[in-house]
Amino acid sequence: MERPPLSMLAQSELIDGLISRCVMQSGDVAGESILVIHRDDVDALVHLANRLRRLSYFEDKIRKMVMGG
Structure with a gap:
């Protein structure tokens, strides 16, 4: 059974988690990073990319x- 897509908050937390793995102890962003990403996270990123692609139109x-205009 396929899981429902992550909420917007959960999506932002997933991205924040990935970004945090690309920051050195000094707080500087690493020039390059090698990440281990679990399958569930990859699936969530695929869903996020697809949702953003559909919303882009x-x-x-x-x-x-959103801006009230």
Whole structure:
């Protein structure tokens, strides 16, 4: 059974988690990073990419709605 897509908050936390693995102890962003990404995270990233791709057609309308215009 396929899991439902992650909520927007869970998606942002997934991205934050990936970014945190690309930051050195000093806080600087690493020039290069090698990451181990678990299958569940890859699946979530695929769903996120697909959702963003579908939403991209409506980006201007969404921006206007969110900005109150």
